[in-house]
Amino acid sequence: MSSKPKTQRRSGVIVPHAPKWHQRLGAFLLFLSLRALLATVRCRLKTPSAYLAPNAPTPVIFCIWHNRLATCVKVLDVHRRPHNAGAGMAALISASKDGAFLASILEWFKVQPVRGSSSRRGAQAMLEMTTWAGRGYDLTITPDGPRGPCYKNQDGITSLAQLTGLPIVPVAFNLNWKISVKSWDRFQIPLPFARCEVCVGPALRVPQNASDAERDTLRQELQQRLMEITRD
Numbered sequence: 001m002s003s004k005p006k007t008q009r010r011s012g013v014i015v016p017h018a019p020k021w022h023q024r025l026g027a028f029l030l031f032l033s034l035r036a037l038l039a040t041v042r043c044r045l046k047t048p049s050a051y052l053a054p055n056a057p058t059p060v061i062f063c064i065w066h067n068r069l070a071t072c073v074k075v076l077d078v079h080r081r082p083h084n085a086g087a088g089m090a091a092l093i094s095a096s097k098d099g100a101f102l103a104s105i106l107e108w109f110k111v112q113p114v115r116g117s118s119s120r121r122g123a124q125a126m127l128e129m130t131t132w133a134g135r136g137y138d139l140t141i142t143p144d145g146p147r148g149p150c151y152k153n154q155d156g157i158t159s160l161a162q163l164t165g166l167p168i169v170p171v172a173f174n175l176n177w178k179i180s181v182k183s184w185d186r187f188q189i190p191l192p193f194a195r196c197e198v199c200v201g202p203a204l205r206v207p208q209n210a211s212d213a214e215r216d217t218l219r220q221e222l223q224q225r226l227m228e229i230t231r232d
Contacts, residue, residue: 019100027104034105038074040192041175045079047229049200051169052079059087059138060203061161063170063226066145067185069102071173073109075198080138087136090114092125092156094146112137117146117156126160133164143222148184151230153223158215161206168222170201174231186232199229 019027045052051060062080064072076089090112093099103113112132116125129139141160143153161168177194181187190196204222206215 019104023101024104027101028108031105031108034070034073037190037192038071041071041074041190041194041196043075043078043173043196043198045200046197047200049169051203052198052200056080057167059133059136059166061139061141061157061164061166061168063157063168063222064140064142065151065172065185065226065230066142066148067150067180067187068173069142070187070189071175071196072140072171073106073111075171075173075196076138076140077109079198087138088112089138089140090129090132091140092116092129092142095125096146099146111140122156126156126163129160130163133166139164139166143226144185150185151223151227153219153226155215155219158206158219158222161204162208162210162215165205165208167203167205169203170222170226170229172199172201172226172229172231173197174199174229197231199231201225201229 050056062076088110091106091114093103093106093113093115094117095115099115103115106113114125114128114132116122133139139160141157143157144150157168174197175188175190175194177191179189179191181189202225204218204225206218210218
């Protein structure tokens with residue numbers, strides 16, 4: 001008896017994992033909880049920046065550590081979205097099943113998820129991010145995600161900056177009162193009424209004719225700038 005032939009993929013396009021119904025429900029419930037929690041968090045812009053001010057240049061690429069995602073949605077919504085009212089924000093999220101859950105949460109926060117990583121759907125995600133930038137959207141990337149190591153820049157963000165010509169703006173959200181989850185990135189969850197210092201480092205640009213060696217040097221420079229404003 002012959003076995004049934006396997007179906008061949010007719011397209012080179014890799015489709016990311018879609019969220020299941022229970023993931024969508026969980027994402028909505030988590031969104032409500034997180035929004036209520038973030039309403040109690042008091043944020044202070046420690047380092048004033050033109051990128052989080054009226055008449056801010058747009059679009060840009062915000063560079064944020066993976067373990068600060070829970071706090072960043074509030075800060076960027078308060079300090080950035082009002083000054084980029086004509087567009088919005090797109091964030092690079094893993095194409096995995098876990099990424100599908102996170103993407104559902106971000107959609108409730110009115111953030112456009114773009115699914116991909118260095119290990120899966122990376123090239124397609126880069127093209128999609130470039131498209132959103134062309135529409136005037138700000139871009140957000142966690143340079144140490146989705147697998148780490150924690151606080152270790154991968155080269156995806158510098159490649160995106162080279163493609164788009166946009167400046168990379170490093171931002172750190174430093175909480176005085178939080179829970180650090182036992183995960184690879186020590187994910188931070190703010191506790192009620194926590195205080196958050198928002199630190200913005202100098203923007204970095206990647207020339208569109210940069211060589212691999214020059215891009216790697218800029219990647220290391222970006223990591224240094226992020227670590228200088230990061231407090232655990």
